[in-house]
Amino acid sequence: MTKELDATALGFAKNEYWEKGYTILRGIFSENDVLRLQGECERLWALPGLLDDLNIRSEFRRDLSGKLVVDRLDPVLDISPPLFDTALHPQLMRSLREILGGAVALLKCKLIRKDPGTGGYLHHQDFLYWRWLNLPPDHLCSVAISLFRSDAESGGIEFFPGYHGTLLQSANGDPEADFDLPLVDVSLGETPTLDAGDVLVFHALAPHRSGANNSDRPRTVLLPSYARSDQHDLYGRYYEREVKRRCAQMVGFERYTASLAAMSDRHKTALRETSK
Numbered sequence: 001m002t003k004e005l006d007a008t009a010l011g012f013a014k015n016e017y018w019e020k021g022y023t024i025l026r027g028i029f030s031e032n033d034v035l036r037l038q039g040e041c042e043r044l045w046a047l048p049g050l051l052d053d054l055n056i057r058s059e060f061r062r063d064l065s066g067k068l069v070v071d072r073l074d075p076v077l078d079i080s081p082p083l084f085d086t087a088l089h090p091q092l093m094r095s096l097r098e099i100l101g102g103a104v105a106l107l108k109c110k111l112i113r114k115d116p117g118t119g120g121y122l123h124h125q126d127f128l129y130w131r132w133l134n135l136p137p138d139h140l141c142s143v144a145i146s147l148f149r150s151d152a153e154s155g156g157i158e159f160f161p162g163y164h165g166t167l168l169q170s171a172n173g174d175p176e177a178d179f180d181l182p183l184v185d186v187s188l189g190e191t192p193t194l195d196a197g198d199v200l201v202f203h204a205l206a207p208h209r210s211g212a213n214n215s216d217r218p219r220t221v222l223l224p225s226y227a228r229s230d231q232h233d234l235y236g237r238y239y240e241r242e243v244k245r246r247c248a249q250m251v252g253f254e255r256y257t258a259s260l261a262a263m264s265d266r267h268k269t270a271l272r273e274t275s276k
């Protein structure tokens with residue numbers, strides 16, 4: 001059982017979110033919830049086909065030795081009822097409604113696995129990738145539900161508080177590129193330490209980045225994003241566009257070219273054999 005966040009704690013979280021661009025909600029998920037979700041992740045990571053080049057659900061990142069590892073399942077809720085219930089947990093949804101100031105709808109959700117030795121994410125603002133939604137940035141946020149302890153050593157997310165009022169420019173003026181890091185004072189960077197079960201909520205314009213996991217423990221987060229909206233089909237619209245985009249770009253195609261070349265070689269040998 002989890003206890004309802006009290007009004008004072010939620011009021012504090014709301015103020016902090018709007019002042020700094022992020023806040024932390026504690027007490028929504030219990031130890032038992034976390035254990036159950038860790039078990040569910042073990043099941044998901046063992047599913048056959050995650051490494052299949054044509055599995056557009058799996059996303060890859062290099063580990064510190066340069067090897068590509070599956071670091072994300074996106075989307076994930078359609079193959080995981082427990083993660084679906086977690087992303088739509090009533091107490092979480094009520095807290096988000098209070099923070100954003102209106103009805104909240106799920107936009108997207110990914111599961112990010114950062115095992116020891118896996119690299120991090122460069123600085124960015126999520127809103128850059130969501131402009132097509134035509135929703136105000138103040139209506140969009142993301143949530144990282146920590147399934148293990150997360151801190152700077154394990155590659156926790158670092159924020160630069162106070163810069164969530166605007167979309168920052170890229171270095172060369174390219175409107176599709178991430179912002180120019182010197183535009184923020186990196187000495188202000190804060191990497192909140194989260195216990196398993198803690199919930200980090202951050203604004204769509206909050207500049208953030210993360211490092212590699214240099215600890216000896218996993219740093220797995222469920223990362224749903226939400227909009228202040230009553231459009232129940234937002235999630236469906238998001239992924240319809242996203243799946244088409246990934247297919248068009250053939251994400252990971254460089255891995256597929258190696259298996260195509262191997263097929264051609266085998267075919268050539270087989271042809272040679274049959275023409276003898």
Ligand SMILES: O=C(O)CCC(=O)C(=O)O
Pocket residue numbers: 112114120121126155156157208209210211221223
């Ligand atoms: O999980 C991380 O380390 C960072 C994830 C992130 O920045 C994102 O998904 O926008």
